[in-house]
Amino acid sequence: MPASARWTASAAAFTAWRDGDRDALDELVRLLSPILWQVVRATGLDRATAEDVVQNTWLTLVDNAEAISSPLAVSGWLCTTARREAWKVSKRVRREVATDGDVLSWALPAVDGPEDGIVLADDQVVLRRCLSRISERCQSLLRMLAAGPRPEYAEVSEALDMPVGSIGPTRARCLDKLRGELISEGAF
Numbered sequence: 001m002p003a004s005a006r007w008t009a010s011a012a013a014f015t016a017w018r019d020g021d022r023d024a025l026d027e028l029v030r031l032l033s034p035i036l037w038q039v040v041r042a043t044g045l046d047r048a049t050a051e052d053v054v055q056n057t058w059l060t061l062v063d064n065a066e067a068i069s070s071p072l073a074v075s076g077w078l079c080t081t082a083r084r085e086a087w088k089v090s091k092r093v094r095r096e097v098a099t100d101g102d103v104l105s106w107a108l109p110a111v112d113g114p115e116d117g118i119v120l121a122d123d124q125v126v127l128r129r130c131l132s133r134i135s136e137r138c139q140s141l142l143r144m145l146a147a148g149p150r151p152e153y154a155e156v157s158e159a160l161d162m163p164v165g166s167i168g169p170t171r172a173r174c175l176d177k178l179r180g181e182l183i184s185e186g187a188f
Contacts, residue, residue: 006031011071018065029058032075036082043086053089057082123187130181138174145171 010031016024036057040050060081061074068077131139137160144156157164 006035007072007075010075014065014068014074015071025062028074032078035075036078039079039082040086043083043090045086045090049089050086053082053086056085060085126182126185126187130178130185130187133181134174134177138170138177141167141171142174142178 010028013024013028013031017028033054036054037050040053040057045053057078061078068074131142140160141156141162144151144159153164153167156162156167162170
């Protein structure tokens, strides 16, 4: 099953279970247990201990289901809970081998976190500041080419009073200037 379909099905099963459908929890377990098993085994736990951690993860979900505000977040919540429990258990047995979150990122649903908006806003401020330091002609050309669907070169030529044949090379030079400004800002 493709990852996106798995996350959607998991969210639907979680919602149905919270709404009172007891069989939906079985479906959620069927969908996500293999992933939880991988998360836990990646920490280096033996099979029996990993089974206990996965089972405890499901019990934790049952006890804390109301804390999950978005059904799409249930898979990430379960993976995080399983990973933390596995780390805690592995510390007890002195066999800690941590799983980096980047290793699992391919398998988790794409959900923007609060930090994504902050990083994007900071990037936009830097980009605007660097854009303001290049020539007005370059600013106009780059804004026109970057805004919305790509315009025809004839439209750009008419709007900026620029020969059609020079739009591509001028665009390349303007992007090089912008790249230089971004490098000077430490954005690369």
